[in-house]
Amino acid sequence: MRRKSYCRVWLFILAFIAGTGGAMAQQPQDDSEFGPVVRAYLGYLRNEQEVVDDRNSRHEIKRAYYIRNSNRIRALRQMAIRIARESQNDYLPELEAAALDELGNLFEHPPKPDSLVVGEVYNNTFRFLGAVRSGNIFYVFTRLDPYEQSELMEKERTKPAMENAPDHEPASDEVTSRPRRVGTP
Incomplete structure (x- = not known):
């Protein structure tokens, strides 16, 4: 009798170990x-x-x-x-996923989903990586690191100065005024 109960216990233990091993293998x-x-x-x-x-x-x-x-x-x-x-x-990179109604948590003035372009930077803070449909549509952004942010801000500061400058400076031997028209009286 005692022998049967030991066999049952061992069979139970073996079955348990085999079951958990299979579950671990399926992970x-x-x-x-x-x-x-x-x-x-x-x-x-x-x-x-x-x-x-x-x-x-x-x-x-x-x-x-x-x-x-x-x-x-x-x-x-x-x-x-x-x-x-x-x-x-x-x-x-640091990833952020936001549903449509949560874009206001990332942006003061959230962009419209139709206007989001992959790779585009928004608010000098987030780069749009794409939309992922997982139940809802989640808009996934990466947060720019401080070096990328400062580089973008520097580019924005120099951009207006470059827009006001002429495309090219005239060479010293170039004529900068048009010639006079000579007419016969």
Whole structure:
């Protein structure tokens, strides 16, 4: 009798270990193609999703908030993976994803979504990377670092001075006035 109960316990333990091993094997490990910086960011997004899931399971947040945040995290993940694959570089800029009604959180005077151009800089602060449909449409921007911001501001300061200057200065032997017209009386 005792032997049967030991066998059942061992079978249960083996089944449990086999089941958890299979579950671990099914977890996507697509981060292995990236360097440590990108993997850390993707891990951060995974942790954020776990926090949102936990808060949702405890009924601390509304369903709409849960869905929007989950979709935002998915959009940020998609953009981060796209940037990392395209650049083949272990670097990610600071990313911001905003739905249409949240653009006012990033901009004092939010641009219209139709006027957003990929690669364009807005307010000397954000560069538009693209729109990602993940439930809602999220407009993904990268925050410029302080060096990029100061460089853009310097270009804007020098631009008006350049617009007022002539296209070229006349050479010293060039005639700067038109010749007189000589007429016969």
